[in-house]
Amino acid sequence: MVIYENVLCSVCGCLCDDIEVTVEENKIVKVRNACAMGTTKLLNYYKERNTKPLIKKDGKLIPTNLDEATSKVAEILVNAEYPLIYGWSLCSSEAIKVGIELAEEVGGVIDNQASVCHGPGIQALHNSGLPTCTLGEVKHRADLIIYWGCNPEDAHPRHLTRYTLSPKSKFIKDPKERKLVVIDVRNTITAKKANLFINIEQGADFELISALRAALKFEEIEEERVAGLAVEQIEEFAEMLRSCKFGVIFFGQGLTQSLGKSKNIEAAIALVKDLNDYTKFALIPIRGHYNVAGANEVTAWQTGFPFAVDFSKGYPWYNPGETTAVDILRRGESDAALIVGSDPLAHFPKEAADHLAKNPLAVIDPDISVTALAADVVIPSAFTGIEVSGTAYRMDRVGLLMKKVVDPPEGVLSDEEILRIILKKVRILKGVA
Ligand code: SF4
Structure with a gap:
């Protein structure tokens, strides 16, 4: 033991x-x-798991070996004019790095799940920067915590106990010194724990942020109600923000994917910058999958762009809305795809999913997903952080090393190792090895 x-x-x-x-x-x-x-x-990670590479023959997925499976993936990618390489938030950063090399080699597009979740927040920070801090600083210093458009009690169950509401803290000795505010269109399980729940109208986040910025500067708000809230309530909340010692706003997809999208985050960044005239304030996106932040970090330091990077022109090109996976698929532009650690057929809009399924499709994943069932070739990979080690980035963009604690099943390799084999075979097929 x-x-x-x-x-x-x-x-x-x-x-x-x-x-x-x-x-x-x-x-x-x-x-x-x-x-x-x-x-x-x-x-339970090992239960109901496929450990053999699969290849489609006569319309059925049948077991094959790693050599044939990786050769098939390389062939699919080399034969394609405009392949899409998508996923990455459930992989190590090391695997993502190889995935980017592969996308460049085949002149395809590499995109990650940020394009359907926090991408608008990342676009906002291109324009405005991000006044942010680490979760460690929140734990030790924040006395006002705001969750805006997110429900961590459901999606990130230890967020409150580990970082915000009741962690052991160096500078905040009594948890009662901390105030928790939830801003949401629904009375969520997180909202039930809050000192203050601000129930706003759907799609009115931008208006509320703008009104708060005005109230902070003691400007007159001409309307009686904004975002469904009385102006007096907004002014009281502005005073609460102004008078804390260290405040932090965690924002989720309720802000990034609702009306306004990146404009909501630009407004929130402006609000936090304004607040720093009075006190200390920071903004942190509350990211979903364990390494979705890493997918953005690695893609940014390798290509200059955080997601949706198109190499078809021979250099990295980035234009969300044009080079994002769902948009490419909806327009029917890609002619093959490699999916790594993601299940887009279960989550993408129907038109996009239909196009993905009708072209040559390869999947690398520890599990058999809906996408894997429709693929032409499936390669099982080891679970990062359980069977293989690797680096991942926490939601506050702190890089951490994940440990291996058990061996993977015989013959099952890490995503990084599988991608390296495919990359080598692509280069051989292209005559550049
Ligand atoms: S990282 Fe794991 S243990 Fe921590 S909150 Fe998320 S799911 Fe729970």
Whole structure:
């Protein structure tokens, strides 16, 4: 029996790094400190799992070997004019780096899940910068925490206990010193824990932020109500923001994917900059998958752009709305795809999913997903953070090393190793190896 301490949980963007895992005979038998989502993954990841590469013959997926499967993926990518390489938020940063090399080599588009979640927030920070901080600073200093358009009690179950509402803190000794505010269109489970729940009208976030900016500067708001709230309530809230010692706004897809999209985040950034005239304030996107932030980081430091990078012109080109996966698929432009650690057929709009399924399709994934079932070739990979190590970026863009605690099944390689084999075969097929 071996007990591993400080294991990272590879589920959500909290990337909790205090998990204790007990392993007996290459099997995880006990998990401490993780939430229900993390515990479930760590104890059950190996169940109902395919460990053999599969290839489609006569309309059916049948077992094959890694050599034939990787050759088929290389062939699909080299024969395509405009392949799409999509996924990445459930992979190591090392694998993403190889994926970018592959996209460049085949003149395709590499995109990640940010294009359907926090992409608008990233576009906003291109224009305005991001007044931000780490979760460590929040834990030790923040006395006002605002969750705007997100529900961490459901999606990031340890966020409140580990970082915001009740963590052990160096400077905030009494948890009662912290105030929790939730701004949402619904009375969520997180809202039920808040000191103040601000129930706004759907699609009115931009108006509320603008009114708050005016109230902060003691400007007159001519309307009686904004975003469904009385102006007096907005002025009281502005005073609460102004008078805290260290405030932080965590924003989710309720802000990035509602009316206004990137303009909502630009307005929120402007609000936080204004607040720094009075006190200390920061803004942090609350990211979903465990390494979606890493997908943006690695893509940005490799290509200059964080997602939706098109190499078809021979150099990186980025234009969200044009080079984003869903838009390319909807317009029917791609003629093949490689999906790594994602299940777009289960989540993309129907038109986009239909186009993805009708062209040559390859999948690298530890699990058999809906997308894998429709693919021409499927390569099972090892679980990063359980069976192989790798780097991931937490939602506050802090890079952390994920541990390996058990061996993968025989013959099952990491995403990075599989992608390196494919890249080598692509170069051989192109005659550039
Ligand atoms: S909060 Fe997220 S990272 Fe932490 S244990 Fe739960 S699922 Fe894992």
